[in-house]
Amino acid sequence: MEDHQAIPLAIAGDQRAFGVLIGRYKHMVYTVARRVLRNDMDAEEVTQDTFVKAFRRLSEFQGSGKFSTWLYSIAYRTAISALRNRKEHNTSTEDLQATGRDPSQDPAPFTNDRKAVLEWALSTLPAEDAGLMTMFYLEELSVEEIVTVSGLGASNVKVRLHRSRKKLFEMLQHHLKEEAWTLITNE
Amino acid sequence: MDADNERVRKDDPLRSIFHAAGHLTAPTDLEDRVLERLSGPEAAIRPEPPLIGWNGWLSIAALLVALVVAGMWWPAPGREPSMLTDVTRSLRVTELADILNSRWTVAAIAVMVALTVMDRLLLRRVRVFFAL
Numbered sequence: 001m002e003d004h005q006a007i008p009l010a011i012a013g014d015q016r017a018f019g020v021l022i023g024r025y026k027h028m029v030y031t032v033a034r035r036v037l038r039n040d041m042d043a044e045e046v047t048q049d050t051f052v053k054a055f056r057r058l059s060e061f062q063g064s065g066k067f068s069t070w071l072y073s074i075a076y077r078t079a080i081s082a083l084r085n086r087k088e089h090n091t092s093t094e095d096l097q098a099t100g101r102d103p104s105q106d107p108a109p110f111t112n113d114r115k116a117v118l119e120w121a122l123s124t125l126p127a128e129d130a131g132l133m134t135m136f137y138l139e140e141l142s143v144e145e146i147v148t149v150s151g152l153g154a155s156n157v158k159v160r161l162h163r164s165r166k167k168l169f170e171m172l173q174h175h176l177k178e179e180a181w182t183l184i185t186n187e
Numbered sequence: 188m189d190a191d192n193e194r195v196r197k198d199d200p201l202r203s204i205f206h207a208a209g210h211l212t213a214p215t216d217l218e219d220r221v222l223e224r225l226s227g228p229e230a231a232i233r234p235e236p237p238l239i240g241w242n243g244w245l246s247i248a249a250l251l252v253a254l255v256v257a258g259m260w261w262p263a264p265g266r267e268p269s270m271l272t273d274v275t276r277s278l279r280v281t282e283l284a285d286i287l288n289s290r291w292t293v294a295a296i297a298v299m300v301a302l303t304v305m306d307r308l309l310l311r312r313v314r315v316f317f318a319l
Contacts (some may be wrong), residue, residue, distance in 0.1 A: 015222050022218045030213035044214055051221045115208040136195055137205035143193035158193075169201060 001166065003067045011058045022051050025068060028139065029075045035122055036079040037086075046082050050075040065148075073149040076131055083127055121161075121171040129164045136161055137168040238304050247299060252289050 001020050009017035029050050034043035061070050122130040128150075135141045135149060146157050146173050195202050214220075 015225055018225070019218050022221055026213040026217050027210035030217075034211050044217070047213060048219060048224065052224055055221075055225055083267050107232045114204055116309070118204055134205070137202050138210070140195050140202075163197055165201060172201075172204060175239045 007058065007061065007067065010055065018051075018055055021054075024069055026051075029071060031138070032072065032075050032131050032134055033079045035119075035134050036076070036127045037083055038127065039042065042082055042086065043079075046075070046079045049082075050078050053078065058128070066145075068139070069145050069149060070140070072135060072141070076135070076149050077151070079131065080128060113166055117172065117175055121168050121175070124171060125164050125167065129160050132157065132160055133164050174177065239302060247302070251295050251299070254295050257291070 001017065003021065003024075006017040010021065026047065030043055030047045033046040033050070034040065037043050037046060037119045050071070054071055057074075061067065122133065125133065131151065132146060135146050136143075141149065143154060143157055143161070146152075146161075147154050150157065152160075
């Protein structure tokens, strides 16, 4: 069932049709939430919240845009809200560092596994920027689409992407073994 | 970044790494949990309650009416105190203009406008905060 078939059915209350959409986009939503929140439990909760909100607001979806972009918007903003709530509860980033939960303080993994190294490198970026990088490089959203999703200005998005790209590039170059890096850059 | 269309370049090494790593895997029972939540009362579409409810607006309206009535009964400067028999006379356009020009009426309208603006702003913040 395609999105344009499932969406009207879901708006009419067909949960099975909405289940199709969840199955199609759950990994995408979870990836953004996990990279912003850096915590499995919070990411799962935000993923659930995203789909519940999407179901409630499905009738507001303008069919002119992509459903995935619309869903990304809800996911990213919900994750950022959850991140702010968590920061308020933790009172300060010093608390995070004191409990040793700041992932940017973690040492680089002793592995050449691209996924593990990428997750580690992303964890050194500001949480919001890790989400933006995922949307740009994995989902291949344009800057204009990211502006719509994040609510940030175009110049702000470009600066964040440029800064993050530079940092990520350097870190990955250092920590992926030479043959893996050559393999990647030659792909 | 591709400067022409501001999309990722196909030959960008970071793109290759992101694509090689792929998506993170969401929990397998995620669909069930979401659908379970959608089946519960939580999923019912609830209109956002206004910060100032009907009772609040009725109270404000009653206060405004009371002010207007008080303005009608209050002795105007340089005139005899108006009584019930003067009500009809006081409804004349000139008297109504006096009432509308009174500081009380202006203040009441200003308060209503301020409350309405505050209501809208707070509701907008609540919507943004919860990404509604």
